[in-house]
Amino acid sequence: MLEIVKSGGWLMIPIILCSIIALAIIGERIWALQKRRICPKHLLAQIWNWIKNNELDTAKIKQLQSGSPLGRILAAGLLNRGHDRAIMKEAIEETGRQVVIDMERFLNTLGTISLITPLLGLLGTVIGMIKVFTAITVQGVGDANQLAGGISEALITTAAGLAIAIPSLMCYRYFQRKVDELVISMEQESLKLVEVLLGMREQDLAEAE
Template sequence: MYELLKAGGLIMIPILLCSVVALAIIIERFWTLRPQKVAPRSIVNDLMARLKKKELNGKTLKDLQQSTPLGRVLAAGLINAKHGREIMKESIEEEASHVVHELERFLTALGSVAAITPLLGLLGTVIGMIDVFAEIQIAGTGNTQALAGGISKALITTAVGLTIAIPALVCHRYFQRRVDELVVEMEQQALKLVEVVHGDRDVDMSGVKSK
């Protein structure tokens, strides 16, 4: 493995750094973007039960705010519920924009890694091919084995770059999709809360609409 990396030249250093960054982001996002961590249904059910029993107070809202991203969004709405439906919705939307920004953290960097590493690999290959043609000018084309070896070494960086870029791109698309799904779920739960608080929906233990 070391010989393979050594054959790729100095351009392998930024490519390997990109691989470390991509791996770290992928692991962190897999852990952070779990549905049960971002928008657990249990929070909504518990909140609806407390609304039914009129047990909401400052401590409950503070605990809700500190629990999960969905909890932050719902707490922002409840804190401003007394100012009317529109203010409550605006508070939810404002807090949700901050939450979405946090959910998308590092995804731009992961997308950049997916875009940059193939270019770095291509750059390494171009540099390697320049060295091969420089060798041809000096020694001619008589030693075909040496030329083939030089060309294969030149292609190493492209192969490594693509090997890193493809999983990074797949994970980037996957995480973007996961964020979109979580945002939709939070929007639905927040809308349900607004309807319950302002009397457009009855409260039950499951938060299901009942008329």
């Protein structure tokens, strides 16, 4: 394996670095984008129980904010539960945008790696072919070892670049889809919260009248 890396030339160094970064991002995003971490089950039901039992206070809202991304969004709605629908939705959407940015962390880097590694491989191909033609120009076609070294460098860097780019691109697309699905789930839960809070407020006003 080490001999193959050496045969690929100095361009194998950035390609290997890209592979290490890509693996680290993929592992971190698999761990961070678990649905149970982003959208815990029964969170809305727990909030509803707090409201019914008059247990919803600042401490509970802070607990929501620190517990999960969905909790941060729902907490924004709860902090503005005394206002009308437009203000509540604006607060939820603003917090939601911040949560989405956090969920997409490092994905641009992963996408960039999937784009530049084939280019690095192509650059290695060009450099290897230049060495081949330079050897032919200087020594003719008699030195097979010199020609084989240049062709080997060209092929190894190309293969290495594609080997990193293909799984990186697949994971990038997968994580993008995963984020979209989680965002839809959080939007649904947020809308349910708004409807519950507004329904309760309207009921309180009707009883007051």
